[in-house]
Amino acid sequence: MNNEMTLSFVAIEENEALARMAMTCFITPLDPTIEEISEFKTIVSEAVTNAILHGYENDGKSLVKIHAKIDDHTVSMTVSDEGAGIDDLARAMEPMYTSKPHMERSGMGFTIMESFSDSLSVESVIGSGTVVKFEKKFSPITETSRMR
Amino acid sequence: MAKIEIIDNGILIATLRGELDNHKANQIRSDISAAIFTGQVRAVIWDLEGLGFMDSAGIGLVLGRMRDLSPSGGETLILNPSATMKKIFGFSGLGENIRYCTIEEAIGEIGGVVHEQ
Numbered sequence: 197m198n199n200e201m202t203l204s205f206v207a208i209e210e211n212e213a214l215a216r217m218a219m220t221c222f223i224t225p226l227d228p229t230i231e232e233i234s235e236f237k238t239i240v241s242e243a244v245t246n247a248i249l250h251g252y253e254n255d256g257k258s259l260v261k262i263h264a265k266i267d268d269h270t271v272s273m274t275v276s277d278e279g280a281g282i283d284d285l286a287r288a289m290e291p292m293y294t295s296k297p298h299m300e301r302s303g304m305g306f307t308i309m310e311s312f313s314d315s316l317s318v319e320s321v322i323g324s325g326t327v328v329k330f331e332k333k334f335s336p337i338t339e340t341s342r343m344r
Numbered sequence: 345m346a347k348i349e350i351i352d353n354g355i356l357i358a359t360l361r362g363e364l365d366n367h368k369a370n371q372i373r374s375d376i377s378a379a380i381f382t383g384q385v386r387a388v389i390w391d392l393e394g395l396g397f398m399d400s401a402g403i404g405l406v407l408g409r410m411r412d413l414s415p416s417g418g419e420t421l422i423l424n425p426s427a428t429m430k431k432i433f434g435f436s437g438l439g440e441n442i443r444y445c446t447i448e449e450a451i452g453e454i455g456g457v458v459h460e461q
Contacts, residue, residue, distance in 0.1 A: 209367035
């Protein structure tokens with residue numbers, strides 16, 4: 197199956213749930229397992245939270261953009277902002293590193309996104325914004341294996 | 345949604361439902377912290393059986409409350425997370441706090457440990 201969509205919303209925390217819900221609906225035709233859905237939702241949530249909190253500092257007016265494509269059983273997605281950008285990308289992607297320890301951000305967002313996706317890339321320019329791209333493959337499975 | 349309950353022997357039970365993301369964690373963090381500081385809490389049990397979703401905000405929430413508890417050396421147990429949540433906790437070294445058991449069994453474990461001290 198092939199499909200494509202874009203979604204944009206203002207940078208407020210409430211929209212983390214909106215993005216997860218919309219993207220879950222988008223991948224439903226792939227007939228994913230519970231674990232595939234929950235890993236996919238987690239990647240979406242981490243990427244969108246980064247854009248809202250780090251890109252736009254929760255400003256309530258700038259737009260976070262999602263573009264997603266289904267190609268057979270692979271979902272390719274980008275989450276982009278035109279916000280602050282990331283100063284030192286290598287450091288930002290280290291486990292446990294956070295620029296916002298006072299907000300109890302765990303610094304595990306990129307580690308989780310990398311683990312739950314099949315490929316992940318991040319481009320960021322200070323003052324221009326950040327683009328997170330990832331791909332996740334969904335396995336076509338039989339009804340019997342789904343019953344487990 | 346979070347239900348916070350402190351039982352007689354200083355064990356705080358936080359029962360989480362729905363979806364735990366950054367937004368939700370910000371809403372419930374201060375309630376749980378306040379309960380820890382005012383209620384002479386010596387251990388926290390996170391009951392995640394009814395939680396539908398959690399991202400890295402869950403790690404921040406649990407680690408933050410472990411810091412609140414650290415002056416008293418309090419214990420933290422994470423009960424019945426989903427397979428995906430278990431992986432997320434595992435990434436940040438919280439795997440050893442996870443138990444798959446009933447609340448009563450978890451209370452028993454904490455009671456036993458504290459009794460031995």
